[in-house]
Amino acid sequence: MTDPLATVASRLAPLFADLADGVDAEVRAAVADPVVRPSNRADAQVNGALPLAKALGANPRDIAQRVLDKRPLVGIAGAEIAGPGFINITFDDDFIAAELSAVVDDDRLGVHRAERPEIVVIDYSAPNVAKEMHVGHLPSTVIGDSLVRIHTFVGHKVIRENHIGDWGRQYGMLIEHLVDLGAEPGTHLSVGDLDAFYKEANVKLEQDPEFLERSRRRVVLLQSGDPETTALWTSLVDVSTEHFNRVYDLLGVLLTDDDLAGESRYQPMVPDVLTRLEAAGLLTESDGALVVFPPGFTNREGEPLPLIIKSRSGGFNYATSDLACVIDRVERVGANRMLYVVGAPQAQHFQMVFAVARMAGWLPAEHDAGHDPAVHVAFGNVLGADRKMFRSRSGESVKxxxxxxxxxxxxxxxxxxxxxxxxxxxxxxxxxxxxxxxxxxxxxxxxxxxxxxxxxxxxxxxxxxxxxxxxxxxxxxxxxxxxxxxxxxxxxxxxxxxxxxxxxxxxxxxxxxxxxxxxxxxxxxxxxxxxxxxxxxxxxxxxxxxxxxxxxxxxxxxxxxxxxxxxxxxxxxxxxxxxxxxxxxxx
RNA sequence: GCCCUCGUAGCUCAGGGGAUAGAGCAUCGGCCUCCGGAGCCGUGUGCGCAGGUUCGAAUCCUGCCGAGGGCGCCA
Incomplete structure (x- = not known):
């Protein structure tokens, strides 16, 4: 720990705590903080004497003086009382020089390690299979990558998870389109333009009833694990991940194929989610769907808002696989903490997922540090100079x-x-x-x-x-x-x-x-x-x-x-x- | 209608209980034969509005205004 302000704080904290001894326990925690801050009048300033004096009914300058009388900063800094009771700190040059040589000598450059290393799962990037990555993936990928590096550096064990969109109804049409293009299972694809491929499939879906029907059947085949369909699906995933990797390589982020944790991976665990929610007595039927009502969420009509676990049609959606994710990360991976680097619009979704996971008792215990075990690391949009969504001149999203x-x-x-x-x-x-x-x-x-x-x-x-x-x-x-x-x-x-x-x-x-x-x-x-x-x-x-x-x-x-x-x-x-x-x- | 996020200088952004609110760009005016001029110094303007809490509020709370987003079977 080389932060000079932290050094000052650690020297002063016991003295403030001593003085706060007589104060009510609840307020003592707040009032015993020396409140050391950067200052434009000195190297630092200590503000803690003011609230402490208030709590004690004493004069702030007297409090500051009583702290300084113990000479806590000898060898570190000079201190003088200013204004209503601030303590202005000026570090000794010798102290700065000594700290500096320690930093220069330290391959960590003075950055201390986490006192309690944790296993931290960081979920970020998350592009969709069969679609090209676009600017919208920039924030998640870049913020997530940085958080990975920083957590790793301070000694946490980081599990990177790239939760790619590789599952869902649209894979029926995509696979059928592949078949139409003459793809054989297991052969290497070269789908030139993923976006064009996706659009072509979508057009056929809307215009060709026969194609629509084939696509539906193909979804069922995929979900039931039909080998040929799975092989086609795999080749689709492979060609997409090749594309992702081109982006990641050029961008210079740490993600690799080992970090892929698509939605498909969690499908086998979905029945377990259902079973456990049922056993916990959280599952309710509502409009033909199986849902959980976490308290505090309401819909447009002011009625309780459900998290839908199993839809009326019998399908599972992303809330369910997100819950499966939580279980997997906590119980198999051993995560103490999970970070979801996902756009702000999904805030309510994550609040509800976390709420249900907490109700079910799946979240890890909060650490003494006081931080939440599951955090939605939200971010805003990327806008153009016109303050609207950043798009290419032709109005498309930028690849x-x-x-x-x-x-x-x-x-x-x-x-x-x-x-x-x-x-x-x-x-x-x-x-x-x-x-x-x-x-x-x-x-x-x-x-x-x-x-x-x-x-x-x-x-x-x-x-x-x-x-x-x-x-x-x-x-x-x-x-x-x-x-x-x-x-x-x-x-x-x-x-x-x-x-x-x-x-x-x-x-x-x-x-x-x-x-x-x-x-x-x-x-x-x-x-x-x-x-x-x-x-x-x-x-x-x-x-x-x-x-x-x-x-x-x-x-x-x-x-x-x-x-x-x-x-x-x-x-x-x-x-x-x-x-x-x-x-x-x-x- | 309810909920969430955001609102700081002409522009892009820091600051998120502490004393006199900062930076870059832009404007204007100076400086320097400069160890990489991709430089230095100065200059003007601002916390959306109104209350409240506090010794102290840009910061916390409430309301309003404005922008964006979310609000049951897509992800």
Missing amino acids: FIDLLDEAVERARAAVGEKHADLPDGVKGHVARAIGIGAVKYAQLSTDRMRDSVFDWDRMLSFDGNTAPYLQYAHARICSIFRRAEVERASVRGSATALASEHERALALAILSYDAAVWDTLDTLSPHKLCTYLYDLASQFTTFYEHCPVLRADDDATRQSRLVLCDATASVLGHGLGLLGIDAPEQM
Whole structure:
């Protein structure tokens, strides 16, 4: 734990707790928090004396003074009481320097591990078989990938699940269409354009009664496990996953075929869901369907809203397989926690599924950390510059692969223009890092609950809170070392002196990485990490502007500043890595 | 009709009980022979509205307005 604010908090907390001793137990928990926050008047400020004084009926400044009388921050920081009872904290330079060298030496860059590692299932991406991936899959795929990386980094065991849509009534028509195209079971398909394929099948379904009937029969065959039908279905899934993998490879996310956990996988467990709900006495018949009524949900007429387990026609729908999923993840996988990275419109669905799972006693116990065992990590839409759903000029949804190709092309043009002398091989790699990074970062850098606006020029800009800006900062630092002909690792044991405010500010920013990562994790909000990295890069730019590194006045200063450069680059590179974004050494 | 999410500067977004609300872009004005000018400094404007809780509210609560979404057998 290198977050300096956390260090202060840990020193002050017992003292606040002591003073709060006489307070009613219920309010004590809240009032004993020192409330250490960043400040624009000092390195940090402690606000906890005010509420504590209120609870004790005492003077806040007196409370603050009694805390400081114990001299809890010796060797860490100076403190003075300000205003109505704030404690302003100014860290000792020696303390910052010591913490910094610890971070520089640490391959975790100061980020502490989870105290209690958990098994975390993260459900994300979830494209549909026989359809091309489109922009709509961007948020889930990119946010999910980042959450996977961050959870893994702090020591959780992460189970990636790509809950692809590979089951349902539409597979009857798709398989029949395959048959019409002359497909043999087991042969390798090359369905050129998945979207066109899907549309063709759909047209036939609407126009050809004979085809419709065949499709219906085919659904039954599929559900009953007919070998030939299953083989055709499998080839359809295979050609789709090949397409998914092309997207994932170009995008640079961790998903592989091993992570595929389509709806089909959970079909065999569906009867068990029914049995268990029945045994728990939760199942009700309503309008011919078997349902569960979780309390608190109502329909348009104000009547109780059911979660439908088995439809009137005898079919199961996605609520049922989602419940099967919960059971599987908790009982077979051993999940302590499940994250569903799925769009906000499905909020009510997940609330109901979680409610029913809880009623049935299937959810894991909540941990002491207080977080929910099942969380819908919701996000808003991707909008165009016109604030409407982002679409191509022809009004179609934009294909994911086209989007990524365009991103790389645009980045290639920018790189060619600005750094024409890069070797071609490097240029291609850099173009990809910048283009893909720009798309990912644009998605990750805003609060996921808000709709995001897709704007090529803004996301590819080298100014502002963008991937290229961060990548540039990183590359520029790498170039300092190249120019100096110094190995970055070689400076890591050197002493640092924080002579100027800019060096201090940069060092403190580096030390905040721990807090930034954990804040991101606690709120499942990658944009907090983005904001931090942008702030770090800005601090670096300011530092670099004011503090000559290679032209420093003396060797010790130069060496000290090289340490700051190295640490900054390490955190930038690592932080971008947690977002799933590459940081080239030159660009 | 009920429920959920969102509303912060001209634009795109941070900040989500703490003192004087920040950044980028755009505007305007300066600076610097610059260790990668993909630079630096300055400049103006803002918390949708109204109540409430609190020592303290952009932040929490209620109502209203506005935008989007959801509300029984699709996923």
